[in-house]
Amino acid sequence: MRRKYVSNIARERGTRFLSTVNSLYVSFIEYNGVFYRLLHPRPTILLITLCPGDRVNIMPASWNLPISEEPPTIGVAVYRETFTYQCLNYHPEATINVPSIKHVDLIYQLGSVSGRDVDKIREFKVQLIPSDIVKAPTWRDAIAAYEVRVMNRLDVGESTLFVFEVLKVKVKTGIADEWSIDFSKTNIPLHGAGRVFHRVDPRKVFAKKSLK
């Protein structure tokens, strides 16, 4: 059965791929779960925005990624039906806050209700401190925080990918070196699915410099 599969592929792709045929000797099955689940778990951040009516809002986002170094940018995919989307249209600055894993319960709650219905800052007693550059405040309990401003945006399906320019990077003392957060000292929530989060294994795995 597998042989047939391989020979079909070889026929379809032509003989120039024959040398790679052996690598096709694997048994993939089609994944029927939600497509992005195989790209999780992902680091979760808390996005704090300024909103109409002089309000502050906060929402977790695990679809975030650094995009470029020069200028330093971070992308966050935001569903357009969120209050956060409305807030970013109202005021283009925000803070991207890195939470500790000890805050998973809070994070889950913050992602389960909308600031349109509930003042999450008050309801969940989120402690805020002023930021240095942007008007949007910083979460006092964050491990680290980025002060950012919207630089670009791209509508994709039901989401908008906001590209934020990083204006300032801050971290709590003693928990990070120039490479990363020290995961033997603190940990971050990697979002799996629903209420499931993972932690970073603090043991490092060093890749060999060469395969030879």
Ligand SMILES: Cc1cc2nc3c(=O)[nH]c(=O)nc-3n(C[C@H](O)[C@H](O)[C@H](O)COP(=O)(O)O)c2cc1C
């Ligand atoms: C762990 C976690 C990660 C999430 N990641 C995202 C995300 O990347 N983008 C997004 O738009 N919504 C994400 N959500 C859902 C929003 O946080 C949720 O819709 C929230 O209620 C929106 O709040 P708002 O309406 O106050 O902006 C996530 C929720 C959780 C719990």
